[in-house]
Amino acid sequence: MTRLGYGEEIRRWRVAKYCEFDRHANARLSSITLKTAGSKAEGLTCLLESDRDFLLTLNGVICVETGINLNTIPDDISVFWMDDTGVYPGHCILLLKRPARLLNAIINALCEIGYGELLLSSVLFIDECSRLINKHRLGALGAVLHERAGPALPETLRGLFKFDMVYSIRCQCPSILHRWAVRPRHWPQSVIVQKVVSLGAYVTPTGFKESENKHIEWRICFNSGETELLNNLNDTQAKVYILLKWILKEIIKPTNKEITSYVLKNIILWQAENTPQTEFHSRSLLHWLHDGLRGLRAAIEKKQLNYYMIPERNLMEACGLDDALKRQWIIDITEMIEMGPNVILRLEKIRKAIVASPEPMLWFSKTRIELEMLYLEEMNRVAKCENENGEQDVPDFMVYAIRKREEEIELEVAARMLMEGCSNPKLVFRMFV
Template sequence: MTRLGYGEQIRRWRVEKYKEQDSLMNARFRYVTMITAGSKAEGLTCLHESDRDELFVLEGILCVEAGISLHTIPDGIGVYRMDTHAYSGHCRLLLERQARNHSKVIHDALCDNGQGDILLSSSLFLDKMSAYLPTNSSFVNHERAGPSLPGSVGGVVHTDRVWAIRCHCPSILQRWASRPRHWPSPVLVQKVVSLGANVTAVGFKESEYKHMEWRIGFNTGESELVNNLNDTQAKVYVMLKMIVKDVLRPSKKEITSYVMKNIVLWQAERNPQNKFYAQSFLHWLLDGLRALRTAIVTKQLSYYMIPERNLMAASGLTYRQQSHWVEVITDMMAEGPRVILGLPKIRRAIVASPEPMLWYSMKRMELEMLELEYKNRMVPCYENGVLYKSDAIPQKMRRRMGEVLMEIALRMIEEGCAVNDLTDINDRMLQ
């Protein structure tokens, strides 16, 4: 797995590079703060291996729990009160105080509930936000998916863009922080609490009022937790995601990688850290599969941050899917160590000759590092999409990337492989 790009060193390096990129981008933004989330923020996927999740947090607006005094919030910030009489982990937002400079998107998403309250509609908010998304020949916007407004560049780089509002909910975070646990440490618990929460524009699927509801999330805190998993835990998480993607293959997100993340976080909290070491990898992988099978059978898995929220509720799982997936997982667990051979990516890596595998692994790592460094170096060079200053270092990076791709192409030819253009090789290497 280390040779496939899931080792501790490259994982930590990716995390720092995406944080650096966020910092560079936010130096240019005024009304939003961009946060890389999901697998990219966790350093657990290669550059083009999966979608990039981007969270755009609106500035000048805040939602708060009941009991929070408005006098503690600076003037000029718009304030919404959280009505949590909804499915666990969701809320409705009631206007308490208009922002001094509220956006047209927010204004157009306000609704009167007929009882004297003004609510912010999640559905209207996303509809209005969609209309403001830029469109051009290189970036294509796709159909809305939950709270996300997805897009892609060149059919290769896919981005899930999610707009969010900061959320001050100390009682929810304190309930999480006060649980008895083996992990995380008290210091990390307090850091997660300090990172706070946000709400995103999506309601509970089966709610009568889903178009008015928002979902409470802890993206930055969860990324911090995953980044503090040890090497064995991180690789269990990666392999569970592979099993869902390559073996179960859900067609409508009945099971997601987010379910796998929560299974691994519960594992970490409930067991001593010294039990997670390289030789125990298979034990924890099978334990994770057992937890997944139970979640499928019972349609029940508690959300790690808010246990009252069931991640399997409204998943759309059919009885036929349940029966089939339970059978598949049971068979996989019976295979013991051979279970990993059912994963195409792992199987190819195992049967490949060691020397070529190591060579391609090193070239893939170099390409990814060059690409991420290049992107970060280029951010300060652009203003409103126009290159306004030059930097010699990115040019040298591009030349080196071209040299690496030529080396790969020549080796492929020597090994009898069909070689397409260098762009195609680059896309394949970074997937």
Template sequence: MLGYGHELRQKRRECYTERDRLNTARWGNALEVITVGSKAEGLSRYLESDTDTVCINNFVKCIEAGCDINSIPEDTSVFRMDTTICNPGHCLLLLERGLPLVCLFAMCDNGHGKILLSSEAYVNCHKKMSHFLRGPIPNERAGPSLPVTIGCVKHDLVYAFRCHCPSILQRWASRSRHWPPFNVVEKVVSMGAFVTPVGFKGSESKNIEWRICFNTGETELMINLNDAQIKLYVLLKMIGKDVLKPRHKEITSYILKNIVLWLAEKNPQSMFHEKSLLFWLREALLELRIALSNKQLPYYMIPERNLMATELTDTQKRRWIATLTDMLGEGPAIIRRLPLIRQAIISYPDPFLWYNTRRIELEIILLEFIKSAPCLNGNYFANMFNHYFRHGLMWRLLVICYDVFLKMFVEDSTYTCIEFDCFHILTRMLM
């Protein structure tokens, strides 16, 4: 009822997949649009977090050293990945063939007669292009992404290239493991990888480095976790957001996701079930405490890359280790620290069931909208209201918001009847 059940997760995945198909179709063969992260996994409510979108240029391919360039169509520009001087999981892109127009102003000389592609310049080119094409205006760059706001939805747009790196994927696939099963491993390998425009934070050449990512493969892995593992990840995200509260993303949901993936790989699936959930929550928090103490957490796909290689101060480290130690000593009562869980316990059963039934129905109405009307096209609100009127959903949306408002008015004397704000209630319910 909190919005993380199997059916609702599946509904979210289906709607975002269809939205991606429609947005990709708008660009023909030039660009592929893929939703990744918590939205693609079905683990985020409509406005709970940003929508992470990868935009892939199909006229450019990247290949690692040793790969045959002749297997790539002649009309595709090719960059060779150079990992020799970069931190694990990062690379330089050296031009091997062609001259892609979209990359023209991001090219530079490496000082040895080779042309390479600057990650920082490439992002800046897309930022300027957004102004020229009068599209959504990006905010300040955040890592590899250009954040934009469309309507009430925040998008993190990442402009990336597909990369062919069979040796990295085969090293991952050949590991001894309990999970995932062989068919899932094969599917993840077939999905390949991407390079995204961001370098290693401490590197002198970070402005020209690119990060190797496996966004679609990681989505596939998350979809194939069992129900207890999914709930473990959801609880860890709540702890990160509501208890640890990092100010500068020193502890991200991505770090917590990697902890869950390592636990799933190293332990039999039969050990993850409803009755063992709090045991695994304790194990995951122990792993996080060790990672903070050592400033070391291997990336699940490329273990040589350290996800904890951030600017973590000793004060922050001591504070979080102390908090985690206190939580581990609380046992099952640990979940009372989480506002969403605590509110559910206090209001259960009638008010809780009444409200969440309406909140889930409201989210499904909005998911149907994004499935049938691409959000990145034209005026967001005009598209939304035209869609709702055409399908007769506007009245139901207003009824749900008004029902919630009346409940607030009856139970809280500070509200008055003239304060009904449908948009405010709608956004609060979906966050």
């Protein structure tokens, strides 16, 4: 897995590069703050392996739990109360308590509920954000927007790069974070626990699927904190998570997101919290992979998996899993567990890596990682030049040098593919990265 691009070193390097990009992007933005989220922020996926998630947080507005003194919040920040009365755990309704400088996306999503009170509709808010997304597209011209998926606004750039844009509002919910922080645990260390608490929370515009009021409900999320937690997993834990995601995508193959990688993430987080860290080492990788599969099977069988940050919320509730699919997946996962170590041979990437000759495998690994590193360096260099010069195509020696090396790699890959009988090296190159 290290040779395939999932080792500890490249994982840490990816995290640093995406953080650097966020800093450059936020230097240009005023009304929102951008943060790379999901697997890219965690360094767990290669360049084109999955969508790139962006969390776009509105500046100048915050939502707070009841009981928080508004005088502690600067007067130029608009404040919403979080009302969780009668809503599914982990969700809330936002009531406007102190307007300041409200963005149009918020003004146009406010609804009167009587007695002079206003609430913020999640559905109207995301509709407004879909109109704003063209304004804050990070300079990505020619992007194609797709139908929204939950709180996400997906788009594709040049038919190759896929993004999920999620607009959000910062959230102060100290009681929820306190309950999480004081739980007895083996992991993470107390200093990481305090950092997660300090990172706070967000609310995103999506309600509980089976709620009659889902159009006005918001979901409480801890994206920054969860990224910090994932970045503190050791190499074995990270690889177990990656293998589980491959199994989900290649073997289980949910068609309507009955199970998502987020379910697997929570299985890994519970596994880490309840187990001494010394138990996770290279020789125990397959043991913990099977433990994760057993956790997934139990979640499917019982339709129950507690959300790591808010255990009262069941991640399997309203997942759309019917009985026939449930029985089939239980059988499939049981078979995988009974296969023992051979379960990894069902994964195409692992099979190809095992049967490949050593020299081509090393060449593939070295070249693919170099190309990814070049792209991320170019991404940050271009963003830095835009900040300094206010232009997109700024003459820059390093950008030219990087692009020249990228072209050399493209030609090298195409030539090698042609020599090995590939009729369309361009297509293979896309798969390669």
